[in-house]
Amino acid sequence: MPFIPHTPQELREMLAVVGVRSLDDLFADIPPDMRPKHFNLPKGQSEAAVCAMFEKLAAKNRPGMTSFLGAGFYAHHIPKAVDALAGRSEFYTAYTPYQSECSQGTLQAVFEFQTAVSRLLEMDCANASVYDGGTALFEGAMMAVRATRRRALVVDEAVNPVWRAMLATYCAGLQLTIKTIPQKNGMSRSEALSAAVNEDCAAVIVQNPNFFGVVADYAGVFAAARENGAFGIISVYPVMQAVLKTPGEMGADVAVAEGQSLGQPLSFGGPWLGLMSCRKEHTRQLPGRIVGRTTDDDSNTGYVLTLQAREQHIRRAKATSNICSNQALCALRALIHLSLLGPDGLVRQAEHGMALARFAAGRLTALRGVELLNDAPFGNEVAMRLPKDAEGLVAGLMDRGCVPGYPVGRHYPGMENVLLLACTEANSRNQIELLAEELGDML
Amino acid sequence: MSNNPTELLYSRTHEWARLEGEEAVIGITWFAQKSLGDITYVELPRAGDRLTAGTEFGSVESVKAASDLISPVNGVVVAVNTALENAPETLNTAPFGDGWLARVKLADNPKDLMAAAAYEAFCAAEKH
Numbered sequence: 001m002p003f004i005p006h007t008p009q010e011l012r013e014m015l016a017v018v019g020v021r022s023l024d025d026l027f028a029d030i031p032p033d034m035r036p037k038h039f040n041l042p043k044g045q046s047e048a049a050v051c052a053m054f055e056k057l058a059a060k061n062r063p064g065m066t067s068f069l070g071a072g073f074y075a076h077h078i079p080k081a082v083d084a085l086a087g088r089s090e091f092y093t094a095y096t097p098y099q100s101e102c103s104q105g106t107l108q109a110v111f112e113f114q115t116a117v118s119r120l121l122e123m124d125c126a127n128a129s130v131y132d133g134g135t136a137l138f139e140g141a142m143m144a145v146r147a148t149r150r151r152a153l154v155v156d157e158a159v160n161p162v163w164r165a166m167l168a169t170y171c172a173g174l175q176l177t178i179k180t181i182p183q184k185n186g187m188s189r190s191e192a193l194s195a196a197v198n199e200d201c202a203a204v205i206v207q208n209p210n211f212f213g214v215v216a217d218y219a220g221v222f223a224a225a226r227e228n229g230a231f232g233i234i235s236v237y238p239v240m241q242a243v244l245k246t247p248g249e250m251g252a253d254v255a256v257a258e259g260q261s262l263g264q265p266l267s268f269g270g271p272w273l274g275l276m277s278c279r280k281e282h283t284r285q286l287p288g289r290i291v292g293r294t295t296d297d298d299s300n301t302g303y304v305l306t307l308q309a310r311e312q313h314i315r316r317a318k319a320t321s322n323i324c325s326n327q328a329l330c331a332l333r334a335l336i337h338l339s340l341l342g343p344d345g346l347v348r349q350a351e352h353g354m355a356l357a358r359f360a361a362g363r364l365t366a367l368r369g370v371e372l373l374n375d376a377p378f379g380n381e382v383a384m385r386l387p388k389d390a391e392g393l394v395a396g397l398m399d400r401g402c403v404p405g406y407p408v409g410r411h412y413p414g415m416e417n418v419l420l421l422a423c424t425e426a427n428s429r430n431q432i433e434l435l436a437e438e439l440g441d442m443l
Numbered sequence: 444m445s446n447n448p449t450e451l452l453y454s455r456t457h458e459w460a461r462l463e464g465e466e467a468v469i470g471i472t473w474f475a476q477k478s479l480g481d482i483t484y485v486e487l488p489r490a491g492d493r494l495t496a497g498t499e500f501g502s503v504e505s506v507k508a509a510s511d512l513i514s515p516v517n518g519v520v521v522a523v524n525t526a527l528e529n530a531p532e533t534l535n536t537a538p539f540g541d542g543w544l545a546r547v548k549l550a551d552n553p554k555d556l557m558a559a560a561a562y563e564a565f566c567a568a569e570k571h
Contacts, residue, residue, distance in 0.1 A: 149489075284484060
């Protein structure tokens with residue numbers, strides 16, 4: 001069986017049907033100088049040669065490294081049962097559950113996932129997930145833009161810069177204005193955020209803990225948003241929600257999160273999992289899939305894709321977003337992960353990371369020239385000012401088998417000496433002792 | 444049995460208009476709600492919105508479909524029936540009464556609308 005789908009004979013037949021002589025004739029409308037000259041691809045190789053090439057590339061990875069890298073994505077222990085259960089073929093090979101009669105297992109799993117997300121964030125409803133946390137943040141902003149018919153967004157500079165970059169990129173063609181409120185020493189400025197919300201503002205967007213690990217209560221900011229008819233949108237780190245004041249308690253209209261830390265490995269950039277939830281009155285604005293529970297004529301429980309009439313496959317032009325899919329398998333992993341940990345387990349996980357981060361902050365600030373960036377409360381992640389350029393220190397420590405954290409200056413000019421260090425249950429006190437030793441050596 | 448009230452004007456897209464001086468109240472017809480089935484959501488315009496006859500001003504969702512609402516008149520919305528937000532099924536039970544959608548200050552006299560008898564004939568033809 002040929003792996004190239006079209007034989008020269010088939011190509012000739014198809015071109016004849018269309019009424020052109022060659023493939024190039026199909027692109028006659030594109031000026032020749034605007035067509036690609038070549039695709040810059042190497043010649044075909046044998047399977048063995050390709051495997052050898054990738055093994056050589058993979059050998060450059062250094063999997064045994066001690067890491068305190070966070071900045072939005074966190075190394076957590078994933079119970080083996082997550083892989084075992086999510087790998088069952090019923091889930092692993094399932095296609096989109098349009099025909100609910102055949103997809104009750106998948107639909108129930110998504111419904112339970114939505115329930116878990118709603119409970120974790122204390123919001124009224126959640127969707128079946130979107131691609132990642134950054135996409136969720138943008139879709140949340142679009143919910144606000146649609147509902148308020150306003151075109152300005154107020155964004156805290158301490159929202160993860162990756163997600164802010166995604167927001168700006170997604171918004172580029174939409175005639176939206178984004179006003180960024182500068183952070184101060186890694187702390188979000190609630191008064192300035194509240195003051196920036198006016199009658200042109202669709203939403204104010206914050207993050208908790210913020211990019212610098214700082215924990216704050218944004219209830220006042222959201223109250224100011226509501227007074228001005230704007231949405232309060234918050235992006236959160238889901239694990240920390242077990243111990244922090246939740247988006248629901250703060251009065252957020254939309255709460256989103258990167259769900260990676262719930263059962264997804266850090267596999268070089270994805271697949272990730274965007275969590276989206278909102279208050280009941282905004283349910284109609286929630287994009288993507290939503291699974292509902294109902295009963296059939298015989299009073300049996302049934303699960304269905306609901307609120308579908310406005311969805312893309314039915315009503316393309318009026319769809320609430322371009323998203324008509326979800327991260328079903330990642331959502332299932334998150335659900336299994338959450339159910340294995342349970343509410344108490346999640347609290348212990350969050351507390352463990354916070355305790356370790358405090359321990360690390362104490363050990364490192366004991367070194368000469370190292371100090372905390374601010375004295376605000378922090379979660380499992382903490383920003384420290386070093387006496388040297390953080391990027392250089394990270395590079396140096398990596399040679400000694402340790403990634404001490406994230407150099408903040410990559411995104412925040414003027415903060416080149418700031419290191420962001422994250423701890424989870426995947427770290428130990430012993431690792432922190434070693435880090436302090438190595439770092440002290442290099443300063 | 445549809446009982447299209449004779450004091451109303453009807454559009455080919457199954458909306459009605461009741462003229463009251465310089466204003467008109469608009470809604471969808473009994474035929475429309477019957478065709479849609481159980482209505483689950485209504486997306487209404489907002490006060491101050493400018494409506495143009497023949498163009499969309501909102502939508503209705505039913506268990507079967509989502510359909511655009513097409514304005515039968517030109518004008519500016521002065522009031523909307525916000526009660527429908529929590530009770531969209533009123534469109535099924537009282538399309539000509541409590542299920543009204545919006546009150547519009549007319550920009551001109553409505554054109555190309557049908558009287559009840561003509562509309563009934565139109566619906567009968569459309570069914571076949």
